[in-house]
Each structure stands twice: as structure tokens, then as C-alpha cells.
Amino acid sequence: MAITPPSERIWWKEPIAKIELIWIIVAFVWGLIMFFMMIYWHGAGEQNLSNEAYKITAVRFAEKAQTMIDDHTVRQENNFPVVHPPPGSDVYLIARLWQWWPILELEKDQSYRLHLSSMDWQHGFSLQPVNINIQVHPGYDMVVTVKPDQAGEYGVVCNEFCGIGHHNMVGKIYVVE
Amino acid sequence: MSKTTEFRTCPTTGLKVDLNAERLIKANAVVAVVFLAIGGLFGLLVALTRWPAVHFLPADWFYLALTAHGFDVLLVWIIFFEMAVLYFASAVILGSRLAGPRWAWTGFALMLVGALITNVAVLKGQSSVMFTSYVPMMAEPSFYLGIILFAVGALIGVFVFFGTLVVAKQEKTYEGSVPLVTFGATTAAIIAVFTIASGAIILIPTLLWSLGFISYIDPLLYKTIWWGMGHSSQQINVAAHVSVWYCIAAMVFGAKPLSEKVSRMAFLMYILFLQLASAHHLLVEPGMSSEWKIFNTSYAMYLAVLGSMVHGMTVPGSIEAAQRARGLTKGMFEWLRKAPWSNPAFSGMFMSLVFFGFIGGISGVVMGTEQINIIMHNTIYVPGHFHGTVVAGTTLAFMAITYLLVPLIFRRELMFRKVAQWQPYVFGIGVAGISMFMMGAGTLGVARRQWDMTFADAALPFDYPSAAFLMMGLNGMAAVMAAVGGLMFIVVVVSSVFFGRKLGVDEKPSYPETPPQASISQYGNAETLKIPGTVMLVAIFFIAFVLYYFVNWKYLSEVWPLS
Numbered sequence: 001m002a003i004t005p006p007s008e009r010i011w012w013k014e015p016i017a018k019i020e021l022i023w024i025i026v027a028f029v030w031g032l033i034m035f036f037m038m039i040y041w042h043g044a045g046e047q048n049l050s051n052e053a054y055k056i057t058a059v060r061f062a063e064k065a066q067t068m069i070d071d072h073t074v075r076q077e078n079n080f081p082v083v084h085p086p087p088g089s090d091v092y093l094i095a096r097l098w099q100w101w102p103i104l105e106l107e108k109d110q111s112y113r114l115h116l117s118s119m120d121w122q123h124g125f126s127l128q129p130v131n132i133n134i135q136v137h138p139g140y141d142m143v144v145t146v147k148p149d150q151a152g153e154y155g156v157v158c159n160e161f162c163g164i165g166h167h168n169m170v171g172k173i174y175v176v177e
Numbered sequence: 178m179s180k181t182t183e184f185r186t187c188p189t190t191g192l193k194v195d196l197n198a199e200r201l202i203k204a205n206a207v208v209a210v211v212f213l214a215i216g217g218l219f220g221l222l223v224a225l226t227r228w229p230a231v232h233f234l235p236a237d238w239f240y241l242a243l244t245a246h247g248f249d250v251l252l253v254w255i256i257f258f259e260m261a262v263l264y265f266a267s268a269v270i271l272g273s274r275l276a277g278p279r280w281a282w283t284g285f286a287l288m289l290v291g292a293l294i295t296n297v298a299v300l301k302g303q304s305s306v307m308f309t310s311y312v313p314m315m316a317e318p319s320f321y322l323g324i325i326l327f328a329v330g331a332l333i334g335v336f337v338f339f340g341t342l343v344v345a346k347q348e349k350t351y352e353g354s355v356p357l358v359t360f361g362a363t364t365a366a367i368i369a370v371f372t373i374a375s376g377a378i379i380l381i382p383t384l385l386w387s388l389g390f391i392s393y394i395d396p397l398l399y400k401t402i403w404w405g406m407g408h409s410s411q412q413i414n415v416a417a418h419v420s421v422w423y424c425i426a427a428m429v430f431g432a433k434p435l436s437e438k439v440s441r442m443a444f445l446m447y448i449l450f451l452q453l454a455s456a457h458h459l460l461v462e463p464g465m466s467s468e469w470k471i472f473n474t475s476y477a478m479y480l481a482v483l484g485s486m487v488h489g490m491t492v493p494g495s496i497e498a499a500q501r502a503r504g505l506t507k508g509m510f511e512w513l514r515k516a517p518w519s520n521p522a523f524s525g526m527f528m529s530l531v532f533f534g535f536i537g538g539i540s541g542v543v544m545g546t547e548q549i550n551i552i553m554h555n556t557i558y559v560p561g562h563f564h565g566t567v568v569a570g571t572t573l574a575f576m577a578i579t580y581l582l583v584p585l586i587f588r589r590e591l592m593f594r595k596v597a598q599w600q601p602y603v604f605g606i607g608v609a610g611i612s613m614f615m616m617g618a619g620t621l622g623v624a625r626r627q628w629d630m631t632f633a634d635a636a637l638p639f640d641y642p643s644a645a646f647l648m649m650g651l652n653g654m655a656a657v658m659a660a661v662g663g664l665m666f667i668v669v670v671v672s673s674v675f676f677g678r679k680l681g682v683d684e685k686p687s688y689p690e691t692p693p694q695a696s697i698s699q700y701g702n703a704e705t706l707k708i709p710g711t712v713m714l715v716a717i718f719f720i721a722f723v724l725y726y727f728v729n730w731k732y733l734s735e736v737w738p739l740s
Contacts, residue, residue, distance in 0.1 A: 001433050002357040002423035002440075002495075003190075003270050009353040011437040017706040020439050020490065023715060027486040030719070031479030034726065038471045038547045041730075046738040047548055051470075053463030078636055099636070116463075121314045122396055124555045128622045129642065130736050133554040134461045137396045138313060142463035147738040155639030157632075159555040159624035161307050163314065164237055167628040170635040 049134070049144060056141040061117045065092035069102050077103060082174070090115060093156075093171070095123035095136045097163060100156045100171020108175050111147045124160030127173065133159060148175040182274040188683045189585060193350075197278035198268035198341075202261045202586050204285060206579065207674065209257035212292065213572070214667050216249030221660040224611070228653025229630060229646050236628045240305040243626060245296065247308030251567060252327070252410070253292045258575050259365065259417050260285070260334045265586070266362035266420065267341035273350040276340030280333055287330030295323030307626060309407065312383065312399045321384040325377065332373045335366045357434050357441065358427070361420030364444040365413045371452050372413060375405030397464055404455035412451035414567060415485065416444065418529065418574035422492045425526040425574075428581055429517065429690070432499040435491050435706065443491070446484030450476040457541075460550035467547065474545045482542055489534050489718065493527075494711040501707065509710045520689040525577025525601035529570055532605065536612045537565030539722050549729050552736060557649075558619025565612035568659075573605050576666050583670060584686030589677030591688055597669045604662025610655025618648035620732075 008014065016024075042048050068091065073081040081102040085091050087110035094101040096119035106112055116125055118138040125134040134144060156171035183196045219242045225233035226242075234242060268275040275281060297319070298304045304316035342363065345351060355363070379402040385391045423440070426432040434440045456473030459465050476482060500512030517523050540562040544553045553559065583591055591597055623630060623645050630649065632639050680686055 001427040001431060003427045004356050005351050005353040006357075006437045007433070011354065014436055014438055016436050016439055019706065019708065019712060020436060020487075020494075023490050024439070024483070024487060026719070027483050030723070031475070031483055034542065034546070035471070035475050035478045037730070038475070041548050042467060045548060045734065046740070047551060047733050047736055048467070048740055049461060049548075049551065050740055051464070051466055080637070103637075122311050124624070126555065126622065126624055127737075128639065131552045131556070131620075131622045132736055132739065133551060133556060135463075135554065137463055139395070140397065140463040145740045149737055155637075157622070157624050157627075157639060159627070160311070161240070161626040164240065164305075166240075166626070167236065167630075167632065168635040170632050170637045170639045172637050172639075 052143040054141045054143075055139060056117060058117070058119045058138060061092070061115070061141055062094060062119065064090075064115070065094050065101070068092050073102070074105065077172075080172075085112065087112065089113070093125070094119060095125065095158070096120055098158070098165035098169035100125075100158070100169065103172045103174070105174040105176060106146075106148050108148055108151045108177055111145055114144045114146050115141050116144065117141045121162045122160045123158050123162050123169070126157040126159040128155040128157055130154065135160065151175045151177050184274075185682070187585065188685050192269060193272040194586075195268045195274045197281075198264050198275040199586055201275065201278065201281050201285065202264050202269070202582070205257050205261040205264070206582060208285075208289060209254050209261065210579075210667060210670055212249050212257065213254040213663070215296075216246055216254055217660060217663045219243075219246035219249060221656060224653050224656030226628065227630070227649055228656075229649055231653060232629075237302065237305070239628045240307075240626075241299060241302060244305050244307050245299045248295055248299065248324075249292075250572075251308060252324075255414055255567070255571060255575075256327070256331050256410075257288065259369075259413060260288075260331065261582075262417050262421065262575075262578075263334060263338040263362055263366060264341075265582075266359045266424075267338050267345065269586075270356055270359050271341070271345040271351050273341055273345035273348060275337065276344045277337050281337040284330040284333030284337065287333065288327050289330075291323045291326030291328070291330060293323070294319050294326065298323060309403065310383070311403075312386070312394045312396050315387050318384055318387045321380050321387060325380050325384060328373045328376045328380070331369065335369045335373070338362070338366050354437075357437060358420045358424045360441055361416055361423060361444050364447050365416035365420065367448050368409055368416060368451060369413045372406050372409040375402055375409065379403050379406070397459075397462060400462070401455055401459060404458045405452065408454040408457060409452050411563070411567060412447065412454065412481075414571040415451070416447050418533070418571045419444075419485075419488050419492070421574045421578045422488070422526055422530055423495075425522050425578055425581070426492060426496050426499075429520060429523050430496050430499040432495040435494050435498060435708075439487060440491050443484040443487040446480050450481035450484075453477065453481075454545075457545045460545070460547055461554045470547045474547055479542070482538075485534075485538060489530070489538075490711060490715050492530055493714060494708045497708045497711045498706065509713055513710055517690060519598050521597045521601050522577045522580040522689045525573050525580070525605065528601060528605040529573040529577065532573070532609050532612075533566060533570030534718055535721060536609060537562060537567075537570050539725055540565060540612075540616060542722075543726055543729050546726075546729075549733050551739070552729075552733055553619060555625055556619035557615045557623045557625045560625050561612050561615030561617075561619055564608060564615065569605060569608040569612060573601065573608065576604065577601060579666075579670055580689050583673050583677070584680065584688070587674050587677075588680045589673050590680060590686060591669065592673045592677050593669050594688060596665050600662055600665040600669060602662075603665060604659055607655050607657075607659030607662050611652055611659055614648050614652035614655055618645050618652065621645040621648065623649065
């Protein structure tokens with residue numbers, strides 16, 4: 001029994017039942033398939049994180065974002081600037097207690113280098129309803145190249161707990177034709 | 178100290194039981210159950226708040242309750258119970274005296290004091306930082322201090338366990354190799370050392386930081402090491418509850434492992450690879466390479482997952498072999514149909530096995546896939562997954578073995594047998610519901626750890642789809658069911674332990690049934706082994722796994738291209 005010492009002292013020489021052996025092999029091969037699937041997707045799939053990131057101070061990141069806002073704001077909405085940056089450019093989204101700043105307006109089927117960083121605590125960039133989720137740290141500038149493939153209005157929810165106003169931290173991204 | 182050691186002989190198993198070990202098992206199990214009740218109550222409050230139609234607590238209380246819920250059940254309940262399991266798997270199963278009972282009591286006291294300090298810190302309201310306490314969000318110093326004391330106490334307990342193994346070996350209380358259950362518990366203890374070391378490495382600096390002696394802790398570094406504790410501590414649970422499965426299979430069926438070699442190798446895989454899981458929490462973080470993510474998140478090519486998949490066959494397989502040897506050989510499933518479904522030790526154990534595999538296991542592997550994590554990270558899918566592993570898996574298994582511990586260790590007759598009989602079903606199905614509905618809501622994007630999914634007070638409006646609200650409502654109902662199941666457990670166990678009829682010195686408990694029998698299957702049965710029912714169950718599991726895995730790649734392929 002499992003609560004008594006093995007009945008045979010030399011238990012490690014006991015032959016393995018065929019059915020157990022088959023399952024071990026099947027499970028092992030399945031593990032390899034899942035392992036190589038991740039590598040395969042880096043080549044063949046379209047959804048991969050670049051892992052491009054830089055150390056940055058909150059002040060420096062805010063300056064870069066402000067430059068973008070100054071150059072490309074097209075209108076105001078609920079006291080948020082709506083920024084329409086040129087396709088292919090570097091786009092900055094500030095996470096801070098408890099805002100995503102500014103509102104971005106992107107063009108469909110164009111690529112943007114989206115920079116994410118936090119001014120204070122950790123936040124979670126959760127783009128809805130697409131359901132893309134990326135962790136945002138203070139002190140790190142994470143760069144993700146995004147290519148919106150459908151026009152519409154998207155919410156940016158914060159999904160990392162960031163204090164008492166966490167549930168009010170909602171931002172917006174427009175994708176236009 | 179051996180001079181003062183007193184033993185009794187268990188009338189059911191014939192094992193020699195060190196009374197020091199017995200007292201420690203009782204104390205740890207009782208405190209564990211108290212914290213399960215407290216943490217479970219906080220959990221119910223959290224679930225009622227996330228039920229949109231109820232929305233029970235105000236925001237500050239919600240975040241407080243969620244912090245307390247995580248700490249009290251994920252850490253305190255489970256680790257206290259694991260201390261009981263460790264002392265049981267060493268001193269009792271090996272028939273040995275416990276090494277250093279005074280040290281064990283010191284560890285127990287430190288754990289209790291630490292748990293109370295952290296609970297007080299949380300209840301004061303200035304430490305609602307969640308169980309993970311990610312920097313730079315800061316809690317009161319006593320929040321970290323309590324966790325550190327708790328961890329030091331647990332470490333002492335782990336070393337008492339190792340010491341007991343040495344004592345048993347030296348005093349030759351058993352012949353040959355240690356039993357499989359002890360081997361599995363050793364796995365858990367080894368992982369615990371790694372876990373507690375990670376916790377100390379990160380929480381001691383964090384304590385100094387909250388006291389003002391250190392000015393900065395890198396948030397990414399914190400997360401990497403914190404999860405060396407946070408995730409690995411869940412792997413202690415896996416090793417411990419798999420040991421409990423084997424233990425219950427042995428006690429209820431007299432089941433023998435199909436192959437000692439295979440089961441022990443599977444445990445060894447846990448020791449070698451489970452610690453890599455810190456990466457599961459860093460798949461969408463800045464600053465980690467994809468190579469690092471892929472290797473670590475897969476436990477080096479899924480070798481630890483392989484261990485669990487092997488146990489997934491050998492545990493039910495050993496039960497089937499034992500049942501067939503007893504003559505239940507009709508068709509594929511007579512052995513399972515005629516299993517003692519009214520024995521809560523068995524029904525709880527078997528549901529734990531099924532839910533851990535199908536719900537917690539599959540979702541964990543899928544969510545831990547580097548790219549698929551993008552569509553799940555920090556959504557409520559994550560708590561959906563770990564309620565499948567830690568609650569439907571670990572907690573249910575621990576509840577199941579408690580039904581054996583009450584008569585065998587507490588020496589009390591179990592009260593309210595009808596309640597006990599139904600308890601695993603009410604709790605298990607409730608928790609399975611919690612897991613599935615949270616996973617459903619997470620797939621629809623709902624954030625975890627979030628007070629108001631309507632965003633009523635946000636500056637910019639956003640609406641989740643109505644199906645997400647339905648899911649969260651169903652989650653609330655399932656949580657009420659699980660809470661009823663939890664209450665049933667506490668009523669049965671607490672009343673039995675304090676008011677149950679005391680069993681006589683030589684009296685065998687009549688309930689739950691633990692038919693005494695010699696091991697059923699024999700060495701060298703590899704050629705004759707027949708477990709068609711288990712093979713069918715494993716095949717269903719495997720098909721579900723493969724389908725669900727690729728369905729999620731399909732979902733991923735539909736989101737915005739990212740590079």
C-alpha cells in the first residue's frame with residue numbers, strides 16, 4: 001500500500017506495465033508538442049510580444065508622451081486629449097492613479113509602436129473587448145507593436161489592483177478607418 | 178528526548194503513534210480549520226460583492242476582504258494543514274517518534290503569531306495590498322513581518338519533518354524504502370524549503386523598505402522572486418494533495434501503487450521542475466526574453482506537467498486494480514460505480530482528482546502558454562484556474578482526509594454522518610462552478626481584483642458584454658453553494674472533534690469505512706494489469722486537454738496582431 005514501505009525492497013527494478021508506459025510516452029510527446037507550439041507561433045503566429053523594453057524614469061516617459069500629445073491632439077473628450085498619431089510612429093500611453101492618458105485614435109490596419117509605462121504603481125493594460133492584457137510597470141518602458149484590424153471604440157480597463165480607485169481606471173482607444 | 182516519548186497503538190492500522198506527533202497534528206489541523214472558516218467567510222463576501230445584482234461590500238472593504246481571503250486560505254489554512262500532513266506522513270506512517278517536538282511547537286507558535294499579526298494589519302485597513310503585495314504599493318510593516326514569522330515557523334516544521342525521517346531511519350522503525358505517501362510528502366517538504374527561501378529573500382528587504390531603511394525595490398525583481406514563493410507554494414500543495422490521494426486510496430481500498438517506480442519518478446519530476454513556475458506570472462511583463470519565458474513557463478518542456486499526468490493515471494488506476502481484485506470486474510466501470518460514494522473520504526478525494534485535472538490542470542497549462550497568456554493575464558480567468566487547483570484540488574482533498582483523521586487521530590466518532598456524506602458534493606460542485614464561471618467571465622475580459630464591473634464612477638464609460646454579468650452572477654451563486662459546503666465541513670469537524678463520542682483505546686471506528694486489507698496487487702503484476710476504466714477516463718481527459726488547448730490558440734489568432 002502507499003502507506004507502507006514497498007513490498008519488494010528492489011522496487012526500482014519492477015517492470016513497468018505497458019499501459020503506464022504508453023501513457024508516459026503520450027504525455028511526454030504532448031508536452032513536446034506544446035513546448036514547440038510556442039516556438040512555432042513566434043515564427044508563424046501574428047500575436048507575439050516583442051519583449052522590447054527599456055528602463056525609464058516616470059518624468060522622462062511623461063515628457064515623451066506630452067510631446068506626442070502636443071503634436072497630435074485632434075480634440076478633447078471629457079477633459080482627455082484625443083491624440084491621432086501618424087501611422088508607424090511611437091505612441092505613448094501613460095498609466096497612473098487612476099487614468100490611462102491620453103485617449104488614442106489609431107488607424108485600422110496600420111502599425112504603431114505602443115509604449116506602456118506607469119507613473120506610480122503597477123497597472124494592467126487590458127484592451128476590451130479584444131482581450132489583450134499586458135502588465136505595466138513603473139520604471140520600465142514596454143514597447144508593443146500593435147496593428148488594430150477592426151475599426152471601433154475600445155476600452156482600456158486596469159486589471160492590476162492599484163488601490164481604492166482601481167475600478168475607476170478606464171481609458172479609451174479609437175480605431176478609425 | 179526519546180525517553181519521554183509515549184506511544185499508543187492504533188487499533189485500525191496497527192501503527193505505533195507518537196503522542197507528541199498526535200498532539201501536534203491535532204493542533205495544526207484545528208488551527209487550519211479555524212483559518213479556513215475565517216478565510217472562507219471573506220471569500221464569500223468577495224464573491225457576493227462581485228455578484229453584480231448583490232454588490233455587497235463597499236469598495237474599501239472589498240479590497241480588504243480580498244487581501245484577507247487570499248492570505249488566510251491560500252497560505253494559512255493550507256500550510257497549517259500541510260504541517261499536520263507532514264507530521265502524519267513522517268511520525269505516524271513510519272511509526273517513529275517525532276524529532277524535536279519542542280521545535281515543532283515553536284514553529285507552530287511562530288506560525289500562529291505571524292498569521293495573527295498579518296490578519297490584524299489587514300483588518301486595520303492600511304494594508305489592502307492583496308496577497309501579492311506588489312511593490313511599490315506599500316503595506317504596514319507588520320503585514321510583512323507576520324508573513325515572515327509565519328514562514329520561519331513553517332520552515333522549522335519542515336525541518337522537524339526531515340529530522341523525523343532521519344530518526345525513523347536510524348531507529349529502524351520501517352524496513353526498506355519509505356512508503357510512497359512519505360515520499361510524496363518529502364517532495365512537498367523539499368519544495369517548501371525552496372519556497373520559504375524565496376519568500377525570505379524578497380519579503381525581508383520589503384519589510385526593511387516599508388520601515389524606510391531601503392529606498393527602492395525594483396517591481397520586476399520583486400515579482401520574479403515573490404512568485405518563487407507564491408507559485409511554488411502552490412506546488413507544495415500539489416505534492417501534498419497527490420500524496421493525500423494515494424493515502425486515501427490506500428486507506429479506503431487497500432490500493433497499492435501500480436508501480437512504485439513510476440509514481441516516485443512522477444514525484445521526482447515535481448522536485449526538479451515545479452519551481453520554474455514563477456514565470457507563469459511574468460509572461461506579459463517587460464524585460465523578460467521569450468526564451469526565458471518559454472523554458473520556465475513550460476517547466477522545461479512540461480516535465481512537471483508530465484508528473485501530474487502520470488499521477489492522473491496511477492491514482493485512479495490503483496483504485497481500479499484494487500476494486501477488480503475484489504471481484505468488481507464487470508464492464509469498464511463496475512469498480513467505479515460500486516465505489517463507496519457515500520464515504521466522504523472517497524467522494525472528496527475522487528472529485529478532487531477529477532476537478533484538479535480537468536479544471537485546474539488543463540486551464541493552468543493553457544494559461545501558462547507564453548502567447549495565450551496575452552488573452553488571459555489578470556482577467557478573472559486566473560482566479561478561475563487556481564480555484565480549480567487549490568480549492569477543488571487541494572482543499573477538497575484535505576477535507577476528505579480530515580474525515581479519516583477525526584476517528585484515527587482525534588479518536589472521536591464522526592457526528593452528523595448524513596451531512597458529512599453530502600458535504601464533498603455540495604462543496605466540490607460549488608467550487609467547480611466558481612472555477613468554470615470565473616474562467617468564462619475571464620474569457621469575456623472581466624478583470625480580477627476589481628470592485629465594480631459596471632465602471633459607474635469612471636471618467637470614461639465602458640461596458641462588458643452582458644454575458645459577462647451573467648457569468649459573474651452564476652459565480653456568486655456557485656460561491657454560496659461552496660460556502661454552504663464549507664460550513665457543513667466545519668460543523669461536522671468541529672462538533673465531532675469537541676463533542677463526538679470518544680473512541681475506546683482498542684475501539685475501531687465504524688465510520689468512515691476503512692476495510693483493513695493487505696495490499697491487493699502484487700509485485701510483478703505488470704503483465705496482468707487490467708485497468709480499462711482508468712484508460713477510458715485518461716483518454717477523455719487527454720482529448721479534452723488537446724481540444725481546449727487548440728481552441729485557445731484559435732481565440733488568440735483572432736486578436737489584434739502584436740509583435
